[in-house]
Amino acid sequence: MTQPPQQPPQPPNGPPSGGFGASKESPAGGYGTPAPPPNTPPAGSPPPNTPPVPPQMPPQAPQTPPAGGPPAGPPQAGSSQGPVYGYPQAQPPQPGYGYPQQQPGAPGYGFPQQQPQQQPQQQPQQQPGAPAYQYPTQPMQPQPGSTGGGAGGGKFGIDAKIITAAVIAIVLIVAAGFVYSAGKGDKETNVSTAGPIGRDDNNGGDTAGTGGKEKVPANTNSKVLFQLPAPKVSDVTGVDGSWTTDKLYVKSGVDAVYGYDAVSGRQVWKLPLPGPLCAATSHVSKDDKTAIAFQPKVPTKAKQFWGCSEVAALDLDSGKLLWQKSYKDGDDKVSVDEVTLGGDTVATGSTHGGAAWGLEKGELRWAPKVSTDQCEDAGYGGGATTLVAVRKCGDYDSPQISVQNLNPKTGAPLSSFKMPAGVEYAHIVSTDPLVVAADVGDTAGDGSGISDYFSVDAKTGKLRARIPAQADKYGGKCGSTEVEQCTNLVVGDDRLYVPTEQHDGTGDAIGQTNEIVAFDLGTGKAVPGRADAGAGYTSYPVRMDGSNVIAYKTGPYNKGGQVVSVNGSTLKQTLLMNNPSDEAVRGAESTFLPDSAEIRYVDGRLYLADDTLSEYTSSDSEKHYLAIGFGTS
Known part of the structure; x- marks a missing residue:
């Protein structure tokens, strides 16, 4: 949630020769990447005996639907799809990626470290033909x-x-x-891609797992609900902001915010803004209110940026602004970097310090103040009832960063945690429980902004656990300077859920894949188990659903994406949505990259949206979308 980026987003890598949408190869010899068995096709190539795929667009430009857009709905189940993905292969399974190694002192990828002076139960040694971790057994x-x-x-x-x-x-x-059953297309068995299936083989209408509100539909095959064409722009333009209510999907445009019917995509309201929207928070109050920031005027060639100075509270149901505020540093209005919502407080961060207003009436609660020791709030992380500040003290070149749990109404610190030396920027992953990510000493080396996670007791300010995040093992990403701009990371039930990096599939699996693993925030240790994405799929945590994790999976070259519910305790998965495999729909879906796309899933509906537009998305030769909605029946 920052000012528009200075460089246009790069288009996703083109697909391998096998077809559009195959996952990008990881560097050869990467950590934990098993060597492919003899005579195994290269990762990303189509399965044997697959008819040749028509040539795709040149690399470096994602394929998108024809000018007519995606079809109104997917083909009927069984018309062109093969067996449900996830059934066991005929070959004896190989040890899965991340299976604990047998050497003493060398714990497996994604598994907890051995506790001192404990004798944990040893994993049975893999015998030829024995099933790998949590895979179904094969016939004798x-x-x-x-x-x-x-x-x-x-x-x-x-x-x-x-x-x-x-x-x-x-x-x-x-x-x-x-x-x-597949031919009828009216019901699909819910198959877990990692171990046993959910509570019932045909649990349509049941809640996924035991702790979530999202229901398993009678038919998990989805269809396209609507597509929102991308507006034409001449330069890189930010369009932060996607929200859902019981009846609406709300999405920001270039200089307006729009409310659409959640199912049909029909425009219900439009809120014009005096200038482009430049910051937004994903937090929403119980009565569907949120916060945004925008420029006071439309940019011109002479003045391309007027500053992100206008802060406002937005009613998502009516499409009305509750109030609009700004604040000054001397004679000039302050340009904010981020905006968030903590309890009933709208808080903004900037290079001039933080400010806050009441959500309902917009009364000023505090303004930037620089203390005698050169300390100021750089930004805030919000939550349903909590607000956390990242406070920066000292010189610009060698700042001291602390994280403070605040009283949302007054801004008074309730506790403070001092970040270690070598941290220039701290990122709030969660405020309740409090989890902070940082790149300590610029050691991450992968552009993720994360070398370590810090689990902090918000009441006392004491460190609970420090969790190393090896760049070659774990995914997740935080904005380089933003306080609250982390993606593909989820916190709930005192656990941190992160994706692993992509790696080659094991055995005869084609394409790259990954897993979701969990860490205990009290001990910092990895939790046993994992949620495998499956061959050709890559899984990303989206949000918590009670005690479950909602995860979005990008599909292989010939399949659409999926949405699954991951049991927060066992990491077993239940399929909630399976997107169409049509070439046009696949191409459109693949343009929304999980690292930057706004992904929302609620009540059996998935919305994918861009947060940045550019000349590339305005190309006349290809159709591009601002957002796409999918739904199950």
């Missing part, structure tokens, strides 16, 4: 010397023939039933 194969057939085997006995015939009959019955 005839052993040498048994009555089973095979090369060099003995003759079939009567019992063996009866058993074989029975097995074949069962397989045919099950296969026929699956084909019939």
Whole structure:
């Protein structure tokens, strides 16, 4: 939530020759990346015997739908889709990525470190043909010397023939039933891609897992609800802001905010602004109010930026501004960098210090103040009832950063935690519980802004745990200077959920994949288990749903994305949405990159939106969208 970036966003990498949408290859020899088995196709190539895919657009430009846009809905289930992804392969599974190693003192990727002076139960050593971590077991194969057939085997006995015939009959019955179910297209079994399925094989209408409000639909196959064309712009333009209510999807445009019917996409209201919107918070009050910031005038060639000076509270139901405020440093209005909502307080951060107003009436609660020790609030992290400040003291070149839990009404600090030396910028991942991310000593090296997470007791200001975030292992990203601009990270139930970096799939899996892992915020240790994205899919945490995690998965080259609910305790998954695999819809969906896209999922509907527009999105040769909505029936 900052001023418009100085460089236009780069288009996603083009697909491999196998087709559009395949995940980007990780560098060869990366940490934890198993070498592919002999005769294995390269990551990202289509499966064997797959008909050739028509040539795609040149690399470096994402494929998008034709001028007519995506079809009104996806093809009926069974018309072109194969078996439901996630069923076990016929080959004996290999040890999954991140499976604990057997060497003493070398814990597996994503698994907890060994506690001192403890003797944890040892993982059983993998035997040839044994199932990998949490994968379904395979049918037993005839052993040498048994009555089973095979090369060099003995003759079939009567019992063996009866058993074989029975097995074949069962397989045919099950296969026929699956084909019939897929052909009808009115119901889909909820398949977990990591271990057992949810509470019920056909739990349409049930709550995913045990702690969430999102329901598993009767048919998880989605259709396109609507598409919002991208406005034409001549330069890089920020369009921060996506919100949902019970009835509306609200999205910011260039110099206006629009309210759309959540299902049909019909425009319900439009709020014109005097200048481009330049900052917004994702936090929403219980009565559907939020905060935004915008420029006071429309930029011109002579004056391309008027400052992000106007702060306002927005009623998402009516599309009306409750109030509009600004504040000055001397004779000039202050240009804010971010805006957030903590309890009933709208708070802004800037290079001149922080200011805050009441949400309902806009009364000033505090203004920037520079103390005698050169301390000022750089920005704030919000929450339903909490507000946390990142306070910067000292010289610009060697600042001392602290994180303060505030009284949202007065701004008085309730506790303070001093960040370690070498931290120039602190990022608030969560205010309740309090989790801070930082790049200590610029050691992350991957542009993520995260080398460590700090779990802090908000009441006392004491450190609970420090969690290293190795750049070659874990994903997640925070804005370089922003206080509250972290993506693909979720906190809930005193756990931190992060994605791992992409890596090659194991065994015969084609394409790259990743997992979601969790850390205990009390101990800092990794929690056993993981949520595997599946071959060709990459999974990103979006938000908490009770004690569950809602995650969005980008699909492989020939499939749409998915939404799953991950049980916060067991990390088992339940499928909530499976997006269309049509080429046009896939191409449009793949333009929304999870690191920068605004991803919202609520009540069986998924909204993907851009936060930045450019000349690239205004290209006349390809269709680009500001936002796309998907829904299940």
